[in-house]
Amino acid sequence: MPFEIEQIAELARLSLKPEEKAKLKKDLESILAYVDELKKVDTEKVEPTSHVLNLENIFRKDEVRPSSVRDETLKHAPSREGNFFKVPKVIDQE
Amino acid sequence: MLKESIRLAAREGAERIIESLTQRVREVDSRVNAYVQFDPKKIQRSQTKGPLAGVPVSVKDNICTRGWETTCASKILEGFIPPYDATVVEKLRQAGATIFGKCNMDEFAFGSSCETSAYGPTRNPWDLNRVPGGSSGGSAAAVAAGEAVAALGSDTGGSIRLPAAFCGVVGLKPTYGRVSRYGLVAFGSSFDQIGPITKTVEDSALLMNVIAGHDERDSTSADLPVPDYTKALGRGVKGLRIGLPREFFVKGLDPEIEKSVREAARIYQKMGAVIKEVNLPHTKYSVAVYYIVAVAEASSNLGRFDGVQYGFRAAHGNLRDLYFETRDQGFGEEAKRRILLGTFVLSAGYYEAYYLKGQKVRTLIREDYTKAFDEVDLLLTPVSPTPPFKLGEKLTDPLTMYLSDIFTISVNLAGVPAMALPSGFTKSGLPIGMQLIARPFQEETIFQAAHAYEQETKWFKQNPKL
Numbered sequence: 001m002p003f004e005i006e007q008i009a010e011l012a013r014l015s016l017k018p019e020e021k022a023k024l025k026k027d028l029e030s031i032l033a034y035v036d037e038l039k040k041v042d043t044e045k046v047e048p049t050s051h052v053l054n055l056e057n058i059f060r061k062d063e064v065r066p067s068s069v070r071d072e073t074l075k076h077a078p079s080r081e082g083n084f085f086k087v088p089k090v091i092d093q094e
Numbered sequence: 095m096l097k098e099s100i101r102l103a104a105r106e107g108a109e110r111i112i113e114s115l116t117q118r119v120r121e122v123d124s125r126v127n128a129y130v131q132f133d134p135k136k137i138q139r140s141q142t143k144g145p146l147a148g149v150p151v152s153v154k155d156n157i158c159t160r161g162w163e164t165t166c167a168s169k170i171l172e173g174f175i176p177p178y179d180a181t182v183v184e185k186l187r188q189a190g191a192t193i194f195g196k197c198n199m200d201e202f203a204f205g206s207s208c209e210t211s212a213y214g215p216t217r218n219p220w221d222l223n224r225v226p227g228g229s230s231g232g233s234a235a236a237v238a239a240g241e242a243v244a245a246l247g248s249d250t251g252g253s254i255r256l257p258a259a260f261c262g263v264v265g266l267k268p269t270y271g272r273v274s275r276y277g278l279v280a281f282g283s284s285f286d287q288i289g290p291i292t293k294t295v296e297d298s299a300l301l302m303n304v305i306a307g308h309d310e311r312d313s314t315s316a317d318l319p320v321p322d323y324t325k326a327l328g329r330g331v332k333g334l335r336i337g338l339p340r341e342f343f344v345k346g347l348d349p350e351i352e353k354s355v356r357e358a359a360r361i362y363q364k365m366g367a368v369i370k371e372v373n374l375p376h377t378k379y380s381v382a383v384y385y386i387v388a389v390a391e392a393s394s395n396l397g398r399f400d401g402v403q404y405g406f407r408a409a410h411g412n413l414r415d416l417y418f419e420t421r422d423q424g425f426g427e428e429a430k431r432r433i434l435l436g437t438f439v440l441s442a443g444y445y446e447a448y449y450l451k452g453q454k455v456r457t458l459i460r461e462d463y464t465k466a467f468d469e470v471d472l473l474l475t476p477v478s479p480t481p482p483f484k485l486g487e488k489l490t491d492p493l494t495m496y497l498s499d500i501f502t503i504s505v506n507l508a509g510v511p512a513m514a515l516p517s518g519f520t521k522s523g524l525p526i527g528m529q530l531i532a533r534p535f536q537e538e539t540i541f542q543a544a545h546a547y548e549q550e551t552k553w554f555k556q557n558p559k560l
């Protein structure tokens with residue numbers, strides 16, 4: 001099956017270089033051909049496993065707790081302004 | 095070794111141990127490259143009185159250490175200094191351990207050879223032209239080379255056990271839920287576990303006593319009591335039923351490895367265990383299931399690396415460029431391959447054919463284990479189909495690399511605990527490992543059997559010449 005690398009790279013937010021694309025596409029096609037052997041397994045009456053512990057939702061009390069990590073977290077941000085992470089404008093003006 | 099170091103440190107303090115270890119890193123790490131971060135000035139001696147008595151422990155670089163860069167050996171996390179300790183690191187510190195250094199790994203734990211690190215490959219201390227196994231290759235090589243007393247690794251599809259086998263040390267992947275993952279940079283969240291990599295089985299039990307247990311900050315950690323694992327040592331194996339799964343002794347398994355594992359079965363029998371052949375019929379599908387389900391989880395987990403909150407940010411114009419360029423320049427080739435594959439199997443139109451199908455076959459693999467454990471208490475298998483391979487040998491062919499994990503992956507799919515421990519050497523002097531697999535939360539059975547075999551064979555007495 002052909003791997004639509006441009007489309008998937010767009011979904012994955014990766015701007016691949018042209019020279020990367022050919023190799024990745026070839027690798028991914030051979031991996032997909034390999035995983036296709038799963039088609040041979042009859043799973044009609046099988047429930048999927050998403051988690052091995054069979055946990056129920058776990059809740060804790062919604063309480064305010066002291067936290068002092070804000071400054072430390074922002075200290076290593078690639079770019080910050082005051083108490084915020086700084087990014088380029090999200091909406092471009094026409 | 096951890097036990098001896100604790101004894102020494104309790105008597106005279108840990109300073110001499112830290113110094114001689116530092117000296118050893120200076121001597122050999124330019125060749126082994128087990129550490130991505132090692133700086134004697136940064137080592138904060140533990141001031142806490144606890145069972146580990148100040149003894150240094152090394153930590154894989156995907157486990158958060160407060161104030162120390164945590165990069166997952168990826169350029170995209172360059173400069174990321176976590177504002178908190180992972181729970182396992184906190185527990186180590188509370189037990190009196192000194193955090194010694196951060197170990198090299200495959201980028202984001204994506205690999206079986208430790209070659210995909212952005213900081214260069216780690217080399218196998220037994221043969222520097224060969225890989226140490228991955229992804230926790232730095233942790234295993236550091237312990238084997240005498241550059242660490244003990245280390246923590248993480249295991250998603252074999253990342254503790256394969257390097258332990260390739261480097262001739264002991265690596266335990268605990269039951270899913272046994273050890274908190276809070277502060278472990280997530281790869282495959284329904285698989286990831288942190289575990290000890292040590293020189294001996296007893297050292298492994300000592301570290302498990304410290305790191306295991308429930309943590310309210312990790313809702314997948316199991317709220318079950320933690321036994322004293324050292325109590326399982328010395329129990330012997332009389333009457334223990336040990337299974338050899340037929341599907342693990344197949345074509346493609348190196349004859350020297352097969353011989354070594356079958357010899358281990360014979361030794362167990364001699365010590366009073368009952369050996370029995372069992373079946374895990376869906377084993378051959380485990381790699382395929384893993385490369386659907388684990389990469390799906392990985393692509394989702396790696397969505398957060400976009401240059402906004404931490405680590406590397408590429409030069410950019412608008413916001414779109416910021417995301418796309420940061421991710422393109424920040425991730426290595428294997429990370430991109432897995433992100434793309436994961437994105438694909440979760441994408442509209444393919445979800446059912448791949449992701450859901452993978453999860454269903456995962457159920458069959460789990461059921462295989464449940465049935466096998468009706469008949470036996472423990473499974474004995476090889477860890478890897480081959481001895482450590484040469485650097486570069488499998489790097490260009492991802493599928494061949496993925497198949498190195500054929501004997502370890504199903505354990506993660508089922509969530510059961512497993513240990514890799516030394517079972518001898520090839521004629522050319524490379525370590526061979528064997529794997530013991532137990533029922534969920536039965537790590538004690540593993541410790542019991544592993545210790546009995548280790549005391550009988552004493553492979554750990556051999557060290558690589560560096």
